[in-house]
Amino acid sequence: DIQMTQSPSSLSASIGDRVTITCRASQNIDQFLNWYQQTPGKAPKLLIYGSSHLFGGVPSRFTGSGSGTEFTLTINSLQPEDFGSYFCQQSYSTLYTFGQGTKLEI
Amino acid sequence: QVVLTQSGAVLMKPGSSVKVSCKASGDSLSGFGVSWLRQAPGRGLEWIGSVTPKFTRTEYGPRFKGRVAITADGSTNAAYMEIGSLRSEDSAMYYCARGGGIGGDWFEPWGQGTLVTVSS
Numbered sequence: 001d002i003q004m005t006q007s008p009s010s011l012s013a014s015i016g017d018r019v020t021i022t023c024r025a026s027q028n029i030d031q032f033l034n035w036y037q038q039t040p041g042k043a044p045k046l047l048i049y050g051s052s053h054l055f056g057g058v059p060s061r062f063t064g065s066g067s068g069t070e071f072t073l074t075i076n077s078l079q080p081e082d083f084g085s086y087f088c089q090q091s092y093s094t095l096y097t098f099g100q101g102t103k104l105e106i
Numbered sequence: 107q108v109v110l111t112q113s114g115a116v117l118m119k120p121g122s123s124v125k126v127s128c129k130a131s132g133d134s135l136s137g138f139g140v141s142w143l144r145q146a147p148g149r150g151l152e153w154i155g156s157v158t159p160k161f162t163r164t165e166y167g168p169r170f171k172g173r174v175a176i177t178a179d180g181s182t183n184a185a186y187m188e189i190g191s192l193r194s195e196d197s198a199m200y201y202c203a204r205g206g207g208i209g210g211d212w213f214e215p216w217g218q219g220t221l222v223t224v225s226s
Contacts, residue, residue, distance in 0.1 A: 087151055097153065
């Protein structure tokens with residue numbers, strides 16, 4: 001299996017801050033990396049696919065980058081609705097695997 | 107756009123089986139893969155398995171092979187996941203999502219989740 005490791009596991013930030021979450025793969029996954037946001041009590045929602053492509057309707061303050069084994073999700077100018085958990089997921093292998101998550105708190 | 111609606115929460119005995127349904131509305135499921143995932147309380151996301159577009163093939167995570175069956179029915183536009191030999195560690199929120207079964211894919215949208223509790 002391809003192991004995905006996120007850092008940090010938790011993060012405190014304020015409204016208006018810029019935050020960056022990192023995801024590392026145990027092997028090369030090209031750009032087959034997706035990011036999801038989950039707010040408490042809700043199902044996850046896709047934010048970014050293919051490392052850097054913003055899914056429809058997702059605000060432009062979310063950006064993704066990276067290839068190979070190292071990827072980042074950046075949120076510019078944090079808004080109240082951005083607080084929750086974020087997960088990366090590789091789709092290079094159809095034995096899909098997720099990072100353990102990053103909890104973003106106020 | 108497709109909306110996925112899952113069956114309701116269940117309480118199951120250890121050793122029993124449970125079948126969770128995922129009904130699609132607004133679009134056909136057969137043009138896309140369908141995947142099942144789960145999340146134990148306070149934990150991360152775990153992929154269980156997927157059925158490929160047109161429902162031609164299924165693939166399962168190593169931890170679930172032999173214990174889980176994913177099926178889909180084009181006539182009812184629904185997918186199903188059955189998990190057997192339930193144990194307490196299987197207590198989790200189970201989600202279906204459109205996507206999966208092919209490389210480079212992603213999961214979106216997701217169903218609302220089905221809480222499965224395994225307890226004697």
